[in-house]
Amino acid sequence: MASPVLGLVGCAAGGVEQILPRLVEPMIERGWQVAVTLTPTAATWLDATGDIEKIEQVTGLPVRSKPRLPGEESPHPKIDCYAVVPATSNTVGKLALGLADNQALTQVCEAIGLGSVPIVVFPRINAAHARQPSWGGHIAALTRVGVRLVMGDDVWPLHEPRSVPGKELPWAAIIDAIVSAVQRP
Ligand SMILES: Cc1cc2nc3c(=O)[nH]c(=O)nc-3n(C[C@H](O)[C@H](O)[C@H](O)COP(=O)(O)O)c2cc1C
Numbered sequence: 001m002a003s004p005v006l007g008l009v010g011c012a013a014g015g016v017e018q019i020l021p022r023l024v025e026p027m028i029e030r031g032w033q034v035a036v037t038l039t040p041t042a043a044t045w046l047d048a049t050g051d052i053e054k055i056e057q058v059t060g061l062p063v064r065s066k067p068r069l070p071g072e073e074s075p076h077p078k079i080d081c082y083a084v085v086p087a088t089s090n091t092v093g094k095l096a097l098g099l100a101d102n103q104a105l106t107q108v109c110e111a112i113g114l115g116s117v118p119i120v121v122f123p124r125i126n127a128a129h130a131r132q133p134s135w136g137g138h139i140a141a142l143t144r145v146g147v148r149l150v151m152g153d154d155v156w157p158l159h160e161p162r163s164v165p166g167k168e169l170p171w172a173a174i175i176d177a178i179v180s181a182v183q184r185p
């Protein structure tokens with residue numbers, strides 16, 4: 001059977017600098033192909049550290065952050081599961097509202113509309129983001145359409161901004177959510 005393809009979308013949040021060793025490589029070891037797309041800000045961060053090149057070497061696919069030209073083919077294969085990890089409060093809000101103003105959002109907004117590709121989202125947020133008055137509505141809207149949210153006190157307790165620097169993302173829970181999303185669509 002062909003390898004399942006993970007469409008990994010990384011946003012400009014803490015932990016994005018660890019996606020290669022903590023998510024891309026473990027998924028490849030599990031037999032997946034991984035196609036990475038970054039938000040424009042995340043792309044500037046990982047470009048500055050040289051990580052985009054490293055991810056491309058490991059995945060064998062270009063890291064996308066810009067839309068293709070109208071006459072170009074997509075450089076990524078067909079996606080079996082999307083994972084937005086880490087997801088910023090900004091990108092979660094735009095996804096819930098259907099705002100597709102960059103390549104990363106374009107892909108996931110379309111997948112939400114199609115309804116046939118599972119989508120896992122890990123909101124890498126703090127307590128202040130969650131107090132923003134629209135936050136609860138965004139989470140409810142995404143849950144209603146079947147987006148699998150990795151969140152809650154057991155996986156990501158909310159702390160005040162900058163109170164827990166270097167907090168490790170719940171990689172094992174994220175990987176479990178991706179694997180089970182494909183096993184039980
Ligand atoms: C060093 C740094 C760390 C950040 N960490 C987070 C974070 O963990 N979660 C979050 O929602 N926003 C975080 N932000 C803010 C986002 O980067 C900002 O809202 C940005 O516009 C998000 O763009 P994107 O959603 O297109 O990636 C951080 C910003 C900086 C400069």
